[in-house]
Amino acid sequence: MARKPAEAKTPQATPAKTAPARRTAARPNVSRDELLQYYRDMLLIRRFEEKAGQLYGMGLIGGFCHLYIGQEAVVVGLEAASKEGDKRVTSYRDHGHMLACGMDARGVMAELTGREGGYSKGKGGSMHMFSREKHFYGGHGIVGAQVPLGAGLAFADKYLGNDNVTFTYFGDGASNQGQVYETYNMAELWELPVIFVIENNQYAMGTSMKRSTRSTTLYGRGEAFGIPGEQVDGMDVLAVKAAGEKAVAHCRAGKGPYILEVMTYRYRGHSMSDPAKYRTREEVQKMRDERDPIEHVRELLLQGKHASEDDLKAIDKEIKDIVNDSAEFAKESPEPALDELWTDIYADELPQENA
Amino acid sequence: MATEILMPALSPTMEEGTLAKWLVKQGDTVKSGDILAEIETDKATMEFEAVDEGILGKILIEEGTQGVKVNTPIAVLVEEGENADDISVPASAKSASEPESEKPAEQSEAPAASAVEAVSTPEPDLSPDWPEGTAMKTMTVREALREAMSEEMERDETVFLMGEEVGEYQGAYKISQGLLDKFGPRRVVDTPITEHGFAGIGVGASWGGLRPIVEFMTFNFAMQAVDQIINSAAKTLYMSGGQMGSPIVFRGPNGAAARVAAQHSQDYAAWYAQIPGLKVVMPYTAADAKGLLKTAIRDNNPVIFLENEILYGRSFEVPDLPDFTIPFGKAKVARAGKDVTIVSFGIGMAHALEAADKLAGDGIEAEVIDLRTLRPIDYATVIASVRKTNRCVTVEEGFPVASIGNHLSAHIMENAFDYLDAPVINCTGKDVPMPYAANLEKHALITVSEVVEAVKKVTYR
Numbered sequence: 001m002a003r004k005p006a007e008a009k010t011p012q013a014t015p016a017k018t019a020p021a022r023r024t025a026a027r028p029n030v031s032r033d034e035l036l037q038y039y040r041d042m043l044l045i046r047r048f049e050e051k052a053g054q055l056y057g058m059g060l061i062g063g064f065c066h067l068y069i070g071q072e073a074v075v076v077g078l079e080a081a082s083k084e085g086d087k088r089v090t091s092y093r094d095h096g097h098m099l100a101c102g103m104d105a106r107g108v109m110a111e112l113t114g115r116e117g118g119y120s121k122g123k124g125g126s127m128h129m130f131s132r133e134k135h136f137y138g139g140h141g142i143v144g145a146q147v148p149l150g151a152g153l154a155f156a157d158k159y160l161g162n163d164n165v166t167f168t169y170f171g172d173g174a175s176n177q178g179q180v181y182e183t184y185n186m187a188e189l190w191e192l193p194v195i196f197v198i199e200n201n202q203y204a205m206g207t208s209m210k211r212s213t214r215s216t217t218l219y220g221r222g223e224a225f226g227i228p229g230e231q232v233d234g235m236d237v238l239a240v241k242a243a244g245e246k247a248v249a250h251c252r253a254g255k256g257p258y259i260l261e262v263m264t265y266r267y268r269g270h271s272m273s274d275p276a277k278y279r280t281r282e283e284v285q286k287m288r289d290e291r292d293p294i295e296h297v298r299e300l301l302l303q304g305k306h307a308s309e310d311d312l313k314a315i316d317k318e319i320k321d322i323v324n325d326s327a328e329f330a331k332e333s334p335e336p337a338l339d340e341l342w343t344d345i346y347a348d349e350l351p352q353e354n355a
Numbered sequence: 356m357a358t359e360i361l362m363p364a365l366s367p368t369m370e371e372g373t374l375a376k377w378l379v380k381q382g383d384t385v386k387s388g389d390i391l392a393e394i395e396t397d398k399a400t401m402e403f404e405a406v407d408e409g410i411l412g413k414i415l416i417e418e419g420t421q422g423v424k425v426n427t428p429i430a431v432l433v434e435e436g437e438n439a440d441d442i443s444v445p446a447s448a449k450s451a452s453e454p455e456s457e458k459p460a461e462q463s464e465a466p467a468a469s470a471v472e473a474v475s476t477p478e479p480d481l482s483p484d485w486p487e488g489t490a491m492k493t494m495t496v497r498e499a500l501r502e503a504m505s506e507e508m509e510r511d512e513t514v515f516l517m518g519e520e521v522g523e524y525q526g527a528y529k530i531s532q533g534l535l536d537k538f539g540p541r542r543v544v545d546t547p548i549t550e551h552g553f554a555g556i557g558v559g560a561s562w563g564g565l566r567p568i569v570e571f572m573t574f575n576f577a578m579q580a581v582d583q584i585i586n587s588a589a590k591t592l593y594m595s596g597g598q599m600g601s602p603i604v605f606r607g608p609n610g611a612a613a614r615v616a617a618q619h620s621q622d623y624a625a626w627y628a629q630i631p632g633l634k635v636v637m638p639y640t641a642a643d644a645k646g647l648l649k650t651a652i653r654d655n656n657p658v659i660f661l662e663n664e665i666l667y668g669r670s671f672e673v674p675d676l677p678d679f680t681i682p683f684g685k686a687k688v689a690r691a692g693k694d695v696t697i698v699s700f701g702i703g704m705a706h707a708l709e710a711a712d713k714l715a716g717d718g719i720e721a722e723v724i725d726l727r728t729l730r731p732i733d734y735a736t737v738i739a740s741v742r743k744t745n746r747c748v749t750v751e752e753g754f755p756v757a758s759i760g761n762h763l764s765a766h767i768m769e770n771a772f773d774y775l776d777a778p779v780i781n782c783t784g785k786d787v788p789m790p791y792a793a794n795l796e797k798h799a800l801i802t803v804s805e806v807v808e809a810v811k812k813v814t815y816r
Contacts (some may be wrong), residue, residue: 050387054406057363058426069388087563087685119597128594137562137599142586148552149587152559159515159541159565182552189547268404273366275399281390288388344597345631347655351592352562354655 023295030238038080038237039297040315042072045096046294047311048105052095052112052126055327056272061112061246064141065126068096071269075100077240078167078260081248083102085162089137089150090169090301091129093266097169100133105322109330117333121340122194132352144177146170147196151183151257154194165193165251175206175218184225184257191256195247196222198233198261205270206278219261235291265291356708357437359428362416365394365401372396373421374429380441383411385432392418392429393529409434411809458541472789478738480685483701484646485674492675497650497667499641500606501529503648504568506678508538514652517544517553518570518607528608528667532752554580554605557586557708558657561603566652571607574623580605589632604651607661609637609701610752611789611800613665620789622753624701625762628729629661634683637661639704641671643727646681654683663702684731688740694721695810698752698763703801706782707750710806719814729759738770745776746813750806755783777813782806 049067056065071093077352079100082088098108098141102256103119111118112126121130127141154295159162174180175198176297188192193246198218202209207250219229228250232243247258265287267275301307362372375393379385385405392403409432410417416429423429494502509513515538520527522535522545535543546553549774550571557567571577577584588601611620627635634656638644644662651658651704673679689704690711699707704725711721722740726732739745749760760781 042727050406053404057406058361059364097492107746118596120594120598123596124594130591130595130598131597137559138595140587142582145582145587147554148555148583149562151552152556152561153563154559155566156560156563159560160563179551179555182549183547183556184546185551187549190544269401271398273401275401280403320373337411344595345593346594346634347597348520349602350566350602350655351598 001206002169020138030241032304034080035297035301035306036315036352038073039294039312040319041076041079042237042294042297043315043319044322045069045076045106047073047319048099048109048326049095051323052109053268053326055109055113055330060124060331061123061126062114064092065112065267065272066093066205066270067272068266069095070287070293071199071201071234071264072096073240073296074234074262074264075169076193076236078197078244079240080237081244082165082167085135085164087137087150087166088136088169089138089146089153089166090140091143091146091171091174092139093171094127094129094139096138098129098131098134101136103129103131103134103136104324106329107291109326110333113333114335115329115330115333116336116340117329121344122336123344124339133294140258143176144170144179147174147177147180147181148203150196151187151192153193154187154192154257155190158190158192161250163193163252164181165248167195167196167197169199171204172198172200172202172218173207173208173212174252175221175334176204179227181221184222184227187257188227189227191254193245193251193254193259195251196229196257196259198259199264200261201264201266203266203270205280206274208227208278215282217261219259222257227257227259229261233259233261234262234264235293235296237293239298242325302328356430357412357434360391360405360430360432361421362425362429363394363403364425365396365403366398368615369396371422371424371426371636374418374423375400375414377418378402378416379411381411381414381710385409400814405432407432412437412637419800420685423787446459458585470605477735479689479733479739484642484681484687485679488697491672493670494641494645494673495670496641496644497528497530497646499671500648500662501534503645503652504531504662505534505537507649507652508534508542509677511652513564514566514568515544516568516570517546517557519546519548519572521545521570526570528664529571530662530667530687530746537702541723550576550579551583554583556720557588557603557605558583558591558601560714561601561657562591562599563589565604568604568606568652571605572611573619573664574609575619577605577607577619579624582660584627584657585630589630592656593632601657602654602655604648604654604658606647606648606659606666607662608661608664609661611665611784611796614791614793614796615789616791618787620785622701622751623659624661624729625752625753625757626760627661627730628759629757630730632657633730634658634728635661636683636726636728637701639666639701641669641754642679643681643687643725645673645726646679647683649670649680650683653680661701666702666705671743677693679751681727684733686727686736688722688736689725690721690723692722694720694724694744694745695746695748695814696724696737696744696807697748697750698724698726698737699762699809700729700759701752703750703752706803706806709803710750710810713803713807713812714794717811717816719810719816721810725795726759734766734770738767741767741771742774746776746810747779748782748806748809748813749779750782750801752784752801755781756787758783780813782809
């Protein structure tokens with residue numbers, strides 16, 4: 001297919017270019033076990049998403065399906081900085097967040113196929129899942145809507161006097177929604193313990209950041225409200241974790257919100273029906289070849305002699321089994337009973353109270 | 356082991372497409388994410404990526420082939436050492452038809468619940484709202500609302516009030532007067548002018564263990580927040596499969612005040628009443644305002660509580676009870692009668708009751724029903740009354756198209772058609788944006804004489 005030359009040379013700043021200092025500066029001490037855990041967690045997301053793409057292609061998953069492939073280091077790094085009780089809320093590109101916070105692959109996959117065994121009993125789909133147990137508050141389909149919701153969760157924690165923080169994820173696209181700035185203003189005004197995580201994958205659907213704003217950074221927009229922030233290399237799980245720890249410490253100390261603009265990249269289209277004509281194949285391939293977050297950890301493990309090829313193969317196998325099992329479960333799980341149509345519209349008892 | 360590569364569905368509606376171009380050839384090693392082919396549909400051309408790793412053993416569908424059905428094997432991936440020629444390929448027709456068997460059962464299985472429900476009409480609950488002989492006190496609607504919030508905030512530490520000017524200013528309409536002094540800034544939270552944002556923060560807080568009361572200075576401004584009210588508050592319980600409820604009250608004045616023109620004068624009753632997942636309350640009297648607001652704050656679902664600026668200063672008798680509530684979904688027969696049923700709610704009740712007084716002078720005894728809540732709606736009381744009077748007029752301030760009255764008319768037609776001696780008439784506001792000029796405004800609103808006229812029409816007087 002012919003491409004416009006202008007598109008071909010649109011140099012999407014690679015994370016390495018935009019945040020060169022972070023990659024080397026933020027190198028926390030990390031144990032072998034932790035490193036292996038990040039490898040495993042990221043690989044689970046990738047293999048899960050590949051499988052989801054496959055099931056979509058087979059017609060087993062319907063509607064919208066937004067894959068997280070390429071962005072794995074963001075959630076895995078930030079989950080590594082969280083503690084029990086912390087909350088998370090995100091957009092519709094949410095499968096990775098759910099797996100990273102420990103939600104069950106079977107339940108997520110079965111929700112994608114719209115089955116009874118899914119987290120929302122098949123009534124929410126890819127974009128709408130929740131877990132009281134893992135403090136995961138969705139999966140939101142309206143771009144930017146999760147931002148005030150996340151601040152509201154943080155408002156509740158502050159009101160109740162605990163030290164939990166809320167990770168509120170949104171993309172570079174959502175960053176242009178007005179409610180984000182309404183929320184920044186109140187979050188800083190009320191010193192809410194919320195970490196705004198901008199997953200800057202550089203494309204809002206098909207619109208590159210360059211074509212949607214003259215702002216050079218997104219975290220910098222917090223300055224107008226007095227919110228500190230920084231840009232982070234989102235292809236390096238250790239850099240993400242280090243930045244996450246800093247942000248968490250800020251929030252837990254009662255100093256109010258913090259913004260992390262995590263520079264990342266999605267390898268796949270915006271959703272499954274993405275013609276991918278807004279960026280070049282070479283751009284995507286270059287990112288995969290040079291900056292892949294999973295390869296990065298794999299190299300660290302092998303070079304540091306923390307793991308052998310065989311060890312990693314065993315992990316690959318283990319992950320593949322989990323993913324295949326989830327796919328089998330998602331195919332076998334029955335569709336919801338028809339009377340489910342009429343349930344869960346009103347609550348007699350408050351479900352989250354029994355969490 | 357060989358893996359078949361199937362023709363992908365690039366959208367939920369795609370059934371077939373053209374395999375426009377192969378970007379790999381037989382013998383190529385492919386890994387996950389590599390672009391294999393370009394697929395064309397009537398909507399777009401898309402790139403098709405590999406999911407599995409392997410060697411492209413065999414291309415089964417040549418490029419340029421049109422009308423390739425989704426899920427037809429188009430190529431075979433083999434592992435090193437495998438011979439592609441040894442691979443037997445199942446009949447593509449069989450493979451392509453597989454997903455059909457996965458399809459959900461026929462839609463005709465869907466229960467026709469609303470039609471079924473419609474046939475059986477439950478007995479109306481006509482029990483009194485408070486025991487006979489209860490001591491009463493006179494209060495304005497404003498005082499009743501304030502007392503309800505104050506009592507509930509004392510009762511439950513997780514209840515808090517947020518909104519514009521609710522604290523230091525003492526409330527734009529003085530509903531929250533004194534609450535800041537009593538409960539402090541932690542529980543009476545002044546917000547910036549930012550409805551979309553604080554409505555969303557309220558919903559998030561309701562998920563996080565609190566029971567927010569979000570005051571909109573008027574419901575006109577809630578238009579900025581309507582996405583959070585509907586998409587986040589009303590739908591989350593359902594979307595979460597029952598895991599996450601939103602116990603939150605959105606309240607504030609709704610409808611026309613006086614001479615504030617089009618953007619500040621609109622009745623949203625019918626809008627919100629349309630949304631499954633919301634509860635919608637629109638009280639008329641101070642007793643109902645108090646009893647229903649307390650119920651709203653205790654309810655485990657998002658409640659839209661529609662007040663009225665003109666009614667704030669009106670006084671009514673309120674029972675002097677320590678813990679007085681009114682349940683949702685229970686209409687009140689505000690005046691008994693036998694000749695016609697007038698159904699209304701909110702400030703419409705003022706017109707309905709005044710019309711009933713006038714009609715009594717003409718020898719027409721109107722039964723006036725105050726719905727009080729619009730979701731749930733008390734159909735039973737309305738139907739029972741219409742079966743008795745055989746005539747019905749609805750009264751509301753909102754626009755005529757898709758009004759609450761329209762909905763009731765349909766319900767009455769379905770459930771009491773044989774009892775009707777005349778068509779139901781809906782008295783509503785006029786189908787115009789609210790004008791500013793005093794004379795025009797008066798004509799845009801529903802009037803008592805219009806209600807009287809409608810009743811005379813359905814009673815053939």
